[in-house]
Amino acid sequence: MPANAVLHVADVHKNFGGLHALSDIDLQVEEGTTHAIIGPNGAGKSTLLNVCIGRIAPSSGAVVFDGEVITGKKPHEINQMGIVRVFQTPEIFPDLTLLQNVMVPAFAKRDGSFTVNAFQSANNQAEIREEAEHWLADVGLDAQRDTIAASLSRGDKRRLELAMGLVQHPRLLLLDEPTAGMSRHDTNSTVDLLKKFKERGMTKVIIEHDMHVVFSLADRVTVLAQGRIIADGKPEEVRGNPVVQEAYLGGAH
Numbered sequence: 001m002p003a004n005a006v007l008h009v010a011d012v013h014k015n016f017g018g019l020h021a022l023s024d025i026d027l028q029v030e031e032g033t034t035h036a037i038i039g040p041n042g043a044g045k046s047t048l049l050n051v052c053i054g055r056i057a058p059s060s061g062a063v064v065f066d067g068e069v070i071t072g073k074k075p076h077e078i079n080q081m082g083i084v085r086v087f088q089t090p091e092i093f094p095d096l097t098l099l100q101n102v103m104v105p106a107f108a109k110r111d112g113s114f115t116v117n118a119f120q121s122a123n124n125q126a127e128i129r130e131e132a133e134h135w136l137a138d139v140g141l142d143a144q145r146d147t148i149a150a151s152l153s154r155g156d157k158r159r160l161e162l163a164m165g166l167v168q169h170p171r172l173l174l175l176d177e178p179t180a181g182m183s184r185h186d187t188n189s190t191v192d193l194l195k196k197f198k199e200r201g202m203t204k205v206i207i208e209h210d211m212h213v214v215f216s217l218a219d220r221v222t223v224l225a226q227g228r229i230i231a232d233g234k235p236e237e238v239r240g241n242p243v244v245q246e247a248y249l250g251g252a253h
C-alpha cells in the first residue's frame with residue numbers, strides 16, 4: 001500500500017447467499033483526494049461503503065484504515081477512528097435545532113458518547129457550542145441555527161448532516177449520493193461546498209450517480225459493475241474507456 005493511502009480495501013468479497021455482491025475488490029484511497037465510486041444500479045457501491053464502515057462484514061478480504069485492519073470492528077469504533085459517513089437520507093434529529101444537531105456529534109466525539117443531559121450541563125458547553133456554530137457557518141446555515149431541523153428543505157438537511165460530519169474532524173469522509181434528489185441549484189451549491197473541502201485537502205470517497213458532480217470533483221474514479229471493478233483511474237481515462245461506456249455511461253445514466 002502506498003505511504004499516502006488512507007484507506008485500502010484489500011481483496012474484498014461479499015456474498016449474499018448465492019449472489020456475489022462484491023468480488024475481488026481492491027482499491028486504495030489516497031490522502032487528500034476525492035475518490036468517486038460509480039456504477040449502475042445494483043453494482044455494489046452501497047455494499048462496499050457499508051463494508052468500509054463496519055455495517056456489513058465482508059465474506060473475505062480486509063479493510064485497512066491508516067495502516068490498521070478495521071475489518072471486524074464495530075461501526076461506532078470505526079467512526080471514532082475517523083471515518084465519517086454522510087448518508088443518502090440525512091440522519092438528523094428532526095425535533096432539535098440546527099445548533100443542537102451539530103452539538104450532539106461534537107459531544108459524542110469529545111466524550112465518547114452523548115446523553116441528553118449534556119445539553120443541560122455547563123461543563124465545556126461554550127466550547128462545543130462555538131465549534132458547532134463554526135461548522136454550521138461553514139456549510140452556510142449559521143443564520144438558521146435556532147430553527148428546528150424538521151422544517152429544513154432537503155438540500156439544507158444534507159448541509160446540516162455535512163456540518164454534523166465535519167464537527168467530528170473526519171480523517172475520511174464518505175458521501176453516499178450527496179446530491180440525490182436535489183434541484184440543479186442545490187446540486188451546484190453542494191458541489192461548490194465539496195470543492196471548498198477539497199481545497200482544504202480533505203480525503204473523501206463519494207458515491208454519486210450525477211456525472212456532472214463526479215467529473216467536477218473526483219481526482220480518481222473507480223467503476224463497479226456487477227460487484228467487480230471494471231475500471232479505475234483518472235476521470236478523463238475512465239470517461240473514455242469503452243468498457244465503462246458500455247456498462248454505464250452509455251446506459252440509462
Ligand SMILES: Nc1ncnc2c1ncn2[C@@H]1O[C@H](COP(=O)(O)OP(=O)(O)OP(=O)(O)O)[C@@H](O)[C@H]1O
Pocket residue numbers: 016019021039040041042043044045046047048
Ligand atoms: N442485505 C442484502 N441481502 C441480499 N442482497 C443484497 C443485500 N444488500 C444488497 N444486496 C444485493 O447486492 C447487490 C449490490 O447492491 P448495492 O445496494 O450494493 O448496489 P448499489 O450499486 O449501491 O446500487 P444502487 O445504485 O441502486 O444503490 C444487488 O444485487 C442487491 O440486490
